[in-house]
Amino acid sequence: MLSLRHISFKYKFSNIFNDLNLEVDKNEFIGILGPNGTGKSTLLRLSSGLLKPQSGQIFLQGEDIFKLKVRERAKKVAFLPQDYSIWLPFTCYEIVAMGRYAWGNNCQNEKIIADCMEKTSVAHLAKRKIFELSGGEVQRVCIAQALAQEAELLLLDEPTSHLDINFQIELMDLLTSLHRDNGLTVMLILHDLNLASQYCSRLLVLHNGKIVRDGEPDKVIDEDFIKDVFKVKSDVRLEDGKVRVYVKSGLLV
Amino acid sequence: MRIKFIFAIFILIVAIMVALSLGSVNLPLDDLLLAVISPESLKMSSKIILFDLRLPRILLAVMVGASLSLAGGGLQGILRNPLADPYIIGTSAGASLGATIAIVAHVPDIFPFLSSVYLMAFCGAVVAMLAVYKLAKIGNKLPIENFLLSGVIVGSFVGSLVSFLLVFAREDTHRVVLWMVGSLAMANWQSLLMSLPHFIVGVIILLSCASDLNILGMGEEKAQSLGVNVERIKIWVILACALVTASSVAATGMIGFVGLIVPHITRLIVGPDHRLLLPMVAINGAIFLILSDTVARVILSPQELPVGILTAMLGAPFFFWISKRKD
Numbered sequence: 046m047l048s049l050r051h052i053s054f055k056y057k058f059s060n061i062f063n064d065l066n067l068e069v070d071k072n073e074f075i076g077i078l079g080p081n082g083t084g085k086s087t088l089l090r091l092s093s094g095l096l097k098p099q100s101g102q103i104f105l106q107g108e109d110i111f112k113l114k115v116r117e118r119a120k121k122v123a124f125l126p127q128d129y130s131i132w133l134p135f136t137c138y139e140i141v142a143m144g145r146y147a148w149g150n151n152c153q154n155e156k157i158i159a160d161c162m163e164k165t166s167v168a169h170l171a172k173r174k175i176f177e178l179s180g181g182e183v184q185r186v187c188i189a190q191a192l193a194q195e196a197e198l199l200l201l202d203e204p205t206s207h208l209d210i211n212f213q214i215e216l217m218d219l220l221t222s223l224h225r226d227n228g229l230t231v232m233l234i235l236h237d238l239n240l241a242s243q244y245c246s247r248l249l250v251l252h253n254g255k256i257v258r259d260g261e262p263d264k265v266i267d268e269d270f271i272k273d274v275f276k277v278k279s280d281v282r283l284e285d286g287k288v289r290v291y292v293k294s295g296l297l298v
Numbered sequence: 299m300r301i302k303f304i305f306a307i308f309i310l311i312v313a314i315m316v317a318l319s320l321g322s323v324n325l326p327l328d329d330l331l332l333a334v335i336s337p338e339s340l341k342m343s344s345k346i347i348l349f350d351l352r353l354p355r356i357l358l359a360v361m362v363g364a365s366l367s368l369a370g371g372g373l374q375g376i377l378r379n380p381l382a383d384p385y386i387i388g389t390s391a392g393a394s395l396g397a398t399i400a401i402v403a404h405v406p407d408i409f410p411f412l413s414s415v416y417l418m419a420f421c422g423a424v425v426a427m428l429a430v431y432k433l434a435k436i437g438n439k440l441p442i443e444n445f446l447l448s449g450v451i452v453g454s455f456v457g458s459l460v461s462f463l464l465v466f467a468r469e470d471t472h473r474v475v476l477w478m479v480g481s482l483a484m485a486n487w488q489s490l491l492m493s494l495p496h497f498i499v500g501v502i503i504l505l506s507c508a509s510d511l512n513i514l515g516m517g518e519e520k521a522q523s524l525g526v527n528v529e530r531i532k533i534w535v536i537l538a539c540a541l542v543t544a545s546s547v548a549a550t551g552m553i554g555f556v557g558l559i560v561p562h563i564t565r566l567i568v569g570p571d572h573r574l575l576l577p578m579v580a581i582n583g584a585i586f587l588i589l590s591d592t593v594a595r596v597i598l599s600p601q602e603l604p605v606g607i608l609t610a611m612l613g614a615p616f617f618f619w620i621s622k623r624k625d
Contacts (some may be wrong), residue, residue, distance in 0.1 A: 093523055119525030130517040131531045133570035143513050186524030192525065 046198060047092055047122075047246070052101035054087060061087050062254050072208035075225050075232040078246035078265075079217040080275060083251045085234045086127070089200045092232065093124035105198070120258045121254070122198040123191035127206060129183070137186045138162070144193025161192040165219060183210035188219065192227075192290050196217055197224075201233035205240065217244045235294070242266055242288040250274060263288045272297060302568060306581045309562045310360075312521070312580050313585050314543040317356050317592045322600040323347055343433040355485035359591050359605075361497050362482070362550050363544035363560075367583025370557025371564070371576055372504050375511035376444055384557040386449045387536060391456035392426020393419040393547040396476050402467040416489055416548045423544035426452055431536070442518075478552035480606025482591050493545040500542035501580065507535050508572040515570065523533050553587070553606045555614070560586055 047069040049217045054062045061084040069075060076252060077085050090096040096112045103110040105121050113121070123144075133141070141162055145154045163187045175183060184204060191199060192294040201220075203211040221244055224231050235241045241248055242262035250258040250265060252274050266288045271279045280291040321326050325344055333340050340348065369384035377386075384390075396418035399405065405414040433448035434440055452591065462469055510531045513521045522528045546553075559582045561575070567582075568574045587605070590612070594603040 066596065090519075095519055095522055115522065115527045116525040119523060123524075124520075124523040126517070126519055130378070131379075131515060133512075133515045133565075135512075135515065135570055137511070139571065140516075143524055146509065147511055190524075289335065 046058045046073075046106060047232075048104040049092065050102045050104070052091060052098045052103070053082075054091060054098040054278070055100075056094065065101070065254070067249070067256065067258065069198075069229055069230065069232065072224070072228055073230055073232075074221070074244065075247045076262075077232065077234045077247045078238065078241055078243040078248055078274075079251035084254050085251050087201050089202050089232065089234065089252065091123065092121050092198075093200050094118050095124065114148040119194055119196070121196050121198040122200065122237065123126055123194045125187055125199075125201045127202040127204075129187065133271065133279075134174045136178055137167060137173055137175060137178070137189075140175055141167075141193055144190040146167055147194060158193055159197070161189040164192060165189040165221065180207045181209075181215065184208065184212070184216060188216075188223075192223070197228070198230045198232070201231070203234045203236065205235065205237065213240060220244070238266060238290045240269070241291070246296060265276060266290060299568065299574060303578065303581075306551075306578060306585070310581055310585050310588075312571070313588045313592075314356055314360070317359070317588050318348065318352050320592055320596050321347070321352065322595070322602075328531070344349055350487075354487045354490050355482050355591070358485040358493075358549060359482055359492050359587045361490070361493060362546040362553065363583040363585070363587025364580040365493075365497055365546040365583075366553065366557040367560035367564075367579045368501060368504050368576060369543045371537035371561035371579040372507070372511065372539050373557075373574070374516060374561055375572060376532050376535045377446065378515065378517075379446075380562065381558070382446075383548075383555070384539055385453075385552065385554070386446065387540055387543070388426040388430040388449050388452040388456070389423040389540055389543040390547055390552045391453040391460075392429075393544060394421035394457050394478055394552060395426070395460050395463075396422025397477050397548075397551070398463050401473050401477065402463050402470050412488060412492060413484075414482060415490040416492065420544050422456075423547055424540070426456055427536075427540040427544070436545035439529060440536075442624065444531075459606060476604060477551040478606075479604040479605035480551035480589075480609075481594075482587075483602065483604070484550065493549050496541045500538040503534055504542075505536035505576055507531055507538075508576050511535070511572040511576075512570075517540035551604075551606065554610045555612065556583060556587055556609050559609075559612070 049065060049067040052062050052065040077088065079085050087096065091098055097111060110118065113250050121220055141158050162171060165188050167182065167185050167189055170178065170182060170186065175186065178186065189291055204216055208216060211264065217240060223229050245262060247260065248262050248265040250270065260272060263283065266281060268279055268281050271277060271290065276297045278293040278295060278297060280293065315327060318330055319325050322396050325341045325348065329340065366384050373382045373383060373384060373386060374380055397415050400415045400418040404419060407414045430452045433452065434444040437446065458585065464474060469475065513526050514531065515523050518528050561579050564575055564579045564582050568578050590608045591605045594608050596603040597603060
């Protein structure tokens with residue numbers, strides 16, 4: 046599905062990646078963990094073709110991502126940034142309809158838009174202005190927009206960051222069902238280790254520009270890892286087959 | 299929505315008829331309607347007033363009003379900033395420098411049908427816009443903050459050159475000031491025909507970017523991931539706005555605030571969708587400038603006010619109002 050080979054990337058004053066490699070298979074549900082500033086968002090932006098690495102190659106379904114036209118890329122990968130800076134009072138329907146941009150005028154459009162709004166349960170909000178909605182509703186509308194792209198790869202940058210616990214669970218359930226029922230491949234950045242272990246089939250840990258751990262949640266998350274990467278003490282237990290993390294107070298220097 | 303458009307076009311036609319009829323010499327409306335059917339029915343003097351003075355002036359008002367408003371709407375779209383107006387890209391400053399040089403240095407008209415002021419203003423606008431563009435560009439990207447900042451910097455620099463020239467141009471100062479305020483009094487068929495191709499090309503480009511401008515409303519990065527070629531769209535929109543603004547400014551001087559007010563009012567009428575917004579902006583811009591110009595011609599008749607004074611008089615309080623509303 047997605048393959049990053051020998052990626053080196055730096056911003057003007059900071060090196061982010063040096064020879065990074067990553068293979069993502071179809072229908073995986075991947076959580077990316079790691080401290081702030083280790084390049085998690087950069088990894089997603091590279092994977093969606095929004096940033097170009099200084100060296101290395103990125104393949105999306107076997108094709109070089111930077112040789113694809115912008116429109117063709119939008120049909121294969123959808124990216125949801127952490128924040129939206131929508132400045133005009135569009136209605137929810139209009140926002141979701143933007144997901145169809147890459148496909149041009151198509152007689153299927155209306156049906157697909159309605160479908161996507163149904164799946165994310167925002168159909169009743171169609172005529173409402175985006176500014177009138179709560180954070181959770183905005184997030185669902187934006188996921189509907191991404192679904193309308195009919196891309197098989199969905200990349201989300203900290204989708205739960207502005208949501209209360211209830212909406213966080215609702216969002217993760219939604220993503221899980223889309224992953225299961227529509228065969229979407231999902232890759233998302235999370236900060237909540239428990240959410241990550243509960244919902245993801247594979248976890249990646251980024252630290253100092255390297256993937257330091259990669260595997261199933263119970264293999265990735267343990268007390269040593271949390272100590273090394275996040276510098277905090279914790280208690281990790283296995284409950285109902287899922288890893289549970291209890292963070293203790295006091296930082297390790 | 300269709301009714302709104304029909305209504306707007308109806309208002310435009312009424313505004314044109316009223317503007318044709320009113321002035322230092324009033325031509326009754328029924329005479330005008332008769333003239334549409336048989337132009338011979340008019341008196342010779344009325345004919346001259348109508349076809350050589352008022353008609354080109356009103357058509358120029360339509361074009362300039364539509365141009366400035368569209369450029370404002372387009373630039374607000376790519377800058378994602380409700381306070382942007384067509385003069386932010388340096389065209390106005392460049393045009394005023396060109397025009398000032400032409401007026402102060404008494405540059406002779408090279409072409410018999412085209413004034414040197416128009417020509418130099420147009421060239422100045424294009425050069426200034428290119429300078430802003432060059433200054434703002436980093437690699438093959440055009441960051442929007444850079445673009446705004448470059449516009450301000452080039453604008454101030456060129457503005458200081460204009461002031462410098464004005465210090466030495468005692469007897470021509472009045473002409474330069476009048477030009478800078480913006481007036482449709484210089485309208486004639488030549489300047490109209492000269493601006494028309496720029497107008498048509500600019501409008502076609504802007505209207506064809508309408509759905510891209512909608513998606514840019516989500517933010518540049520999101521628009522890119524939705525399939526919009528963001529950098530290309532920005533260049534096309536800026537180019538189109540520069541083209542229509544340059545030809546407007548060259549023909550009439552700097553008529554302010556039309557490009558700021560009209561997109562805002564229009565957004566309140568038809569909503570944010572640029573596919574509806576931009577055509578409506580063009581119609582409303584034309585109506586606004588025709589009406590302002592008619593007031594400017596009639597209010598102190600037989601003297602007339604430069605229309606730029608009136609649009610700014612309306613524009614400044616409006617600007618105050620939207621910037622307050624934003625907080």
